[in-house]
Amino acid sequence: xxxxxxxxxxxxxxxxxxxxxxxxxxxxxxxxxxxxxxxxxxxxxxxxxxxxxxxxxxxxxxxxxxxxxxxxxxxxxxxxxxxxxxxxxxxxxxxxxxxxxxxxxxxxxxxxxxxxxxxxxxxxxxxxxxxxxxxxxxxxxxxxxxxxxxxxxxxxxxxxxxxxxxxxxxxxxxxxxxxxxxxxxxxxxxxxxxxxxxxxxxxxxxxxxxxxxxxxxxxxxxxxxxxxxxxxxxxxxxxxxxxxxxxxxxxxxxxxxxxxxxxxxxxxxxxxxxxxxxxxxxxxxxxxxxxxxxxxxxxxxxxxxxxxxxxxxxxxxxxxxxxxxxxxxxxxxxxxxxxxxxxxxxxxxxxxxxxxxxxxxxxxxxxxxxxxxxxxxxxxxxxxxxxxxxxxxxxxxxxxxxxxxxxxxxxxxxxxxxxxxxxxxxxxxxxxxxxxxxxxxxxxxxxxxxxxxxxxxxxxxxxxxxxxxxxxxxxxxxxxxxxxxxxxxxxxxxxxxxxxxxxxxxxxxxxxxxxxxxxxxxxxxxxxxxxxxxxxxxxxxxxxxxxxxxxxxxxxxxxxxxxxxxxxxxxxxxx
Numbered sequence: 001x002x003x004x005x006x007x008x009x010x011x012x013x014x015x016x017x018x019x020x021x022x023x024x025x026x027x028x029x030x031x032x033x034x035x036x037x038x039x040x041x042x043x044x045x046x047x048x049x050x051x052x053x054x055x056x057x058x059x060x061x062x063x064x065x066x067x068x069x070x071x072x073x074x075x076x077x078x079x080x081x082x083x084x085x086x087x088x089x090x091x092x093x094x095x096x097x098x099x100x101x102x103x104x105x106x107x108x109x110x111x112x113x114x115x116x117x118x119x120x121x122x123x124x125x126x127x128x129x130x131x132x133x134x135x136x137x138x139x140x141x142x143x144x145x146x147x148x149x150x151x152x153x154x155x156x157x158x159x160x161x162x163x164x165x166x167x168x169x170x171x172x173x174x175x176x177x178x179x180x181x182x183x184x185x186x187x188x189x190x191x192x193x194x195x196x197x198x199x200x201x202x203x204x205x206x207x208x209x210x211x212x213x214x215x216x217x218x219x220x221x222x223x224x225x226x227x228x229x230x231x232x233x234x235x236x237x238x239x240x241x242x243x244x245x246x247x248x249x250x251x252x253x254x255x256x257x258x259x260x261x262x263x264x265x266x267x268x269x270x271x272x273x274x275x276x277x278x279x280x281x282x283x284x285x286x287x288x289x290x291x292x293x294x295x296x297x298x299x300x301x302x303x304x305x306x307x308x309x310x311x312x313x314x315x316x317x318x319x320x321x322x323x324x325x326x327x328x329x330x331x332x333x334x335x336x337x338x339x340x341x342x343x344x345x346x347x348x349x350x351x352x353x354x355x356x357x358x359x360x361x362x363x364x365x366x367x368x369x370x371x372x373x374x375x376x377x378x379x380x381x382x383x384x385x386x387x388x389x390x391x392x393x394x395x396x397x398x399x400x401x402x403x404x405x406x407x408x409x410x411x412x413x414x415x416x417x418x419x420x421x422x423x424x425x426x427x428x429x430x431x432x433x434x435x436x437x438x439x440x441x442x443x444x445x446x447x448x449x450x451x452x453x454x455x456x457x458x459x460x461x462x463x464x465x466x467x468x469x470x471x472x473x474x475x476x477x478x479x480x481x482x483x484x485x486x487x488x489x490x491x492x493x494x495x496x497x498x499x500x501x502x503x504x505x506x507x508x509x510x511x512x513x514x515x516x517x518x519x520x521x522x523x524x525x526x527x528x529x530x531x532x533x534x535x536x537x538x539x540x541x542x543x544x545x546x547x548x549x550x551x552x553x554x555x556x557x558x559x560x561x562x563x564x565x566x567x568x569x570x571x572x573x574x575x
Contacts, residue, residue, distance in 0.1 A: 001567055002460040003496070003547060006032050016041050025465040026479045029493055032464065033244075045482045047252040049226065055207035058192055058200070059185035063178045064162050065207040067137065069215075071104060076136035078106040081120065081128055081143070082307070083197075084113050084298030086291050088142035090235035091164070091198040093310040094228055095141065098205045101223060102212070106139075107132045110303040113368060117396065118429050119143035119422070120150045135159050142197035145181050146171045146422050164200050166241075168408055170415070170422050180204065191245035198235030199250055202228060229254035230263060231310070233485075237283045238291035240426070242489035251485050255281050265309040268318035269293065272326040279554075283485045293322075296329040299368030336369040340376050343387060353381045356456055357448040359441040361397070361434070363390035371398035371427070378402060382459050384410065384448055386430070388437075394419055396431040404457045405448060413447045414440055461547050461567055464493035469500055470521050472550055474561055480550070495563075497546040499571045506530075506537045518563070527553065530565035543571040 009031050016027040019038040027041075035041045043051055056062045071078055078099065082092030088110065096106045109131070111117065111124035120143045129135060137160050144151060144163035151174035154161050161177035168183045179185075180200055182193050192203065205225065212220035233254025236247055243251055259281045261267050267277075273289040275281070294306040309321040339362075346360045347353050358377055365373075367389040374387040378400040384407060388397030401407045406425040411418070417440045421430035432440060448456075472495075486492040497518075506514040512534050517525040528548065530537075538544045546568045553562035 002458050003545075003567070003569070004460050004462050005466075005496075006462070006464060012036075020045070022482070023471075023476060023479055025467055025471065025476065025493075025495075026482065028465045029483060033490070044248070047249045049249060049253055052203075052206075052246055052249060053191055055203040055210070057190075058180060058182060058203060060178055061180050061200075061204060061207050064164065064180050064204055065211055067160065067162055067178060068099070068204075068208050069211055071137050072099075072102045072212075074136075075103065077132075077134050078104055078137045078139065079128060079132050079135045080106050080108040081125075081138065081140045082108065082110055082303075083119060083142040084110050084295075084303035085142070086238035086294045087196045087198055087235040089294055089298070089303055089306050090231045090238075090310070091141040091201045093307050094198060094201050094205070094231040095139065096307070097231075097311060098208075098223075098228065102217075102219060107135070108304070108307060110298065110307065112302060113298055115392075117391065117420075117431065120147035122150050122153065125150050125154060129154070129157060129159075137162065139164070141165070141201065143167070144174065145169050145179065145184060146420075148172050148174050151175075151177055164197055164204060166196050166200060167422055168424070170408070170412070194242045194245060194247055195250075196236055196239040196241045196247075198232050198239075199241075199247060202232045202250065226253065226257060227262075229256075230258040230266060233258055234286055234290060234294075237286040237485065237487055238294070240488050243283075243485055243487035244489045248485070248490060251283070251487070255283070255485055263310070264315040265312045265318045265321070267315060268322035269309065269325070271319065272322045283487050292332075293325045293329045296332045297325055299332055300328050300335075300366075332369060335366050336372050339365050339369055339373050339387075343373050343377060344380070347377065347381065353383070355445055356383065356452060357441075357445045358383050358385040359388070359437070359444055360386075361388040361390075361395055361437055363395075363434075365389035367391050367396055370396075371400070371429075374398045374400040375427075383456065384444075386440075386444065388430075390434070391431075394431040395434045395437055397429070399423075399428045399430065401426045402456070403460075405451070410444065410447045410451070414443045417443060461494055462491070463496040463547060466496040466498060469497055469518050469526065472520070472526055472561060472563065473523070477550065477552060477561055492549055492551075494547050494566055495550055497548060497563075499543045500546055501541050501543055502538060503541060505540065508534050508537075516565075523561075526561055526563060528563040528565055533565065536568070538568055538570075544568050545571050 012031050013024055013027045016030055017024045020041050030041045080092050082088040092108050096108050099106050109128040116124040120140050138154050140163045145165045145167050151161050155176050163179045165181045209220050232250045236251045241247055297303050297305045312318045343360045352358045370387040370389050374385045378385040384401045384405045386399045388395045399407050407428045408425050411421055417436045419431045423429050500518055502516055506516050508514045512532050514530050516528045519525050547566040548563040550563055552559045
């Protein structure tokens with residue numbers, strides 16, 4: 001594994017450290033993030049809502065807000081169509097909740113993933129309109145950008161269409177509708193460019209509120225937009241969009257709102273997820289506890305359940321819904337383990353782990369877990385990976401990538417072999433005729449090989465800062481809290497420790513992990529843990545370099561600084 005050192009600017013680091021009253025390790029990380037002066041550094045650390053840009057700077061957002069004003073004034077029938085992942089679910093819950101405050105009673109629909117596929121499919125649209133006759137305004141959230149025929153169908157029914165989406169365009173854009181999608185219309189350098197759909201819906205609500213206040217609507221002055229940021233943080237972190245620019249502001253402020261636990265639906269979800277009311281909510285809680293439970297419903301059944309949960313004002317009813325989600329998540333985990341084992345067996349048997357790309361297919365695999373399995377294989381073998389099951393006669397699945405491989409660019413070269421596809425550079429969904437699978441793998445592999453002529457990029461670690469073990473203190477941890485929330489493009493820092501030694505034998509537990517201690521001058525020692533590294537334990541008293549994360553270990557009501565080992569190597573003794 002390659003260890004990459006930080007690009008340092010010692011003069012700027014010292015300047016930021018002095019002016020912002022922060023340590024040099026934290027100042028160094030700000031420089032790495034592209035911070036050029038104290039003003040930018042202060043804005044990054046504080047992440048104030050006041051720093052959000054005017055929502056109407058987003059192309060077509062004002063048109064979308066004005067169409068909602070018409071719906072409110074004329075008490076129209078509104079149908080909200082949200083996709084089934086956490087971003088789609090929270091987007092729908094946010095907009096439904098907000099519009100209810102102004103007298104509307106929006107209907108909401110989510111596609112049945114196993115029967116209708118993902119996004120704005122024709123079968124899902126027909127069902128949505130059949131179940132909700134008399135619709136005046138159809139709002140598609142987290143899908144629709146690549147749904148030309150489906151949008152045309154809705155328009156032919158005499159229904160207006162608004163699309164709020166963040167997926168890149170792979171086809172001709174739908175016509176005769178309002179589309180809010182920065183990836184299609186706005187410049188890449190805009191601070192809102194990487195917002196996922198729930199962030200865009202929040203901006204739409206902001207714009208709507210501005211227009212209503214201009215019209216002197218009393219209710220508009222009573223509402224606090226900040227109260228909806230728990231939805232935004234949940235969807236933003238779970239969708240793994242870059243936590244920079246406006247995403248960082250919304251996620252940071254939203255986690256604070258979420259920690260207040262005022263929403264009964266979220267309280268119930270916290271309880272079944274094992275999150276204490278007393279603890280501060282962190283991005284890892286969203287990624288590994290809350291998000292998977294919300295996703296489980298869409299993967300195995302009906303994603304309308306988590307929307308009902310988030311909108312429910314009754315705690316007892318919410319708890320029953322949350323328990324259903326928890327049970328589904330356990331079922332999903334069991335299915336996922338089985339599919340992962342079978343997929344690994346295919347990869348090893350066919351020798352795909354020696355190629356530059358992986359594609360595995362089994363018609364019996366549950367379509368709801370193939371994305372998770374693709375992510376596992378991609379990380380395990382460090383290769384772009386497609387995992388597909390079968391549905392309605394099509395091979396359908398998901399792809400996950402590695403750093404340096406843009407799946408959207410790769411799949412564009414495979415477009416003629418695919419039925420439908422779409423997504424992000426790191427994650428896509430696709431379907432195709434099973435007869436095209438061999439041709440797809442050949443094209444997929446050759447395209448990846450063409451863009452990596454010198455071979456796939458090696459797995460790497462970015463060292464945020466080379467630090468002395470004596471600097472690993474509680475004070476530094478408090479400062480690191482200023483950099484939260486960690487996530488995409490704002491990763492939890494990995495510190496480098498040079499020439500440390502283990503003076504006592506490692507404590508192996510569960511046959512997979514080990515604990516250790518590092519001696520310090522003032523604290524005596526700092527504890528450490530190495531997950532899944534029992535086969536790699538360094539020799540006692542041999543100087544090694546460690547790459548570690550530094551965080552709190554909460555145990556028995558107390559908190560202790562602790563390092564988590566990411567990798568180690570023998571110290572280079574050459575002059």
